[in-house]
Amino acid sequence: MTATIPTPAPRVDGSAAKISVREVSKVFPLKDEQFVALDRVSLEIEDNEFVTVVGPSGCGKSTLMNILAGLETPSGGSALVDGAEVQGPGPERGVIFQQYALFPWLTVRQNVEFGLSVGKVAARERRERADHFIRMVGLEQFADALPKMLSGGMKQRCAIARAYAVNPSILLMDEPFGALDALTRVTLQEQLLDTWSKEKRTVMFITHDVDEAVFLANRVVVMAAGPGRIYDIVEVDLPYPRTEDVRLSPEFAQLRNRVWTSVYHQTAGTHAATASSSTTTPTEK
Ligand SMILES: Nc1ncnc2c1ncn2[C@@H]1O[C@H](COP(=O)(O)OP(=O)(O)O)[C@@H](O)[C@H]1O
Ligand SMILES: [Mg+2]
Helix, strand or coil: CCCCCCCCCCCCCCCCCCEEEEEEEEECCCCCCCCEEEEEEEHHHHCCCEEEEEECCCHHHHHHHHHHHEEEEECCCECCCCCCCCCCCCCCEEEEECCCCCCCCCCCHHHHHHHHHHHCCCHHHHHHHHHHHHHHHCCCHHHHCCHHHHHHHHHHHHHHHHHCCCCCEEEEEEEECCCCHHHHHHHHHHHHHHHHHHCEEEEEEEECCCHHHHHHCEEEEEEECCCCCCEEEEEECCCCCCCCHCCCCCCHHHHHHHHHHHHHHHHHHHHHCCCCCCCCCCCHC
């Protein structure tokens, strides 16, 4: 199976997409050769759209996200946010990683307030904003607890509250639920969508879990490895709120199978081409 992903055409009305990735390549110099982590990736994400990116390990998902976060620079092409080229990290882009990036010596509330104190928000407003987002993720009873007292799921909820508190218009999430058990994951997926429906943001959410990718997204971007590229894009026209009923519906199953087939086919292709590749197969995840 082959899939051709067209480069997005410029808009007729001249408006800019919230996120615009244009022919972005990333090459890492290795000892004797160049490693192409991203090969001319093009993608547009609309304001308040929830896009998930799924693909095998090593296909460049984190590299793409780091470029949008301003933590890496592209070797070719350009990454734009609100029509302006990304020059580095910025407060309009909140980043959430898989490992719980909380300060262990600060309480939940202090962690959530942290980004706000950097932005010099007045103490009272800081506290109110922090408490609002702590309530939103259901951690009000743990506002004064230290991270070591929290479960993995609670730590990620705290990280989400902290990212929201800075009021970014974009959330970049790199496998944020990757370290959690299946049940906690499902709960957090529903809570994240609940949060997103109340306070819309443009979200790019990376995962290697096909179910998670479909459950959350307006659109699923399937990436392939060797070289890292966009392989397929699947529209998810399932209604929100995405409840258990949606997850168990035949429409969900159909979309999941569609994405899965895409991931599986390209991974199988990669294996055939490079037998010694370390790319994971879908069953290895
Ligand atoms: N700083 C780097 N130097 C060399 N290779 C890198 C670097 N960062 C990532 N890579 C390689 O680029 C590829 C894509 O990495 P990554 O974006 O982390 O993939 P993913 O997040 O999809 O698992 C991997 O093969 C990885 O080893
Ligand atoms: Mg990664």
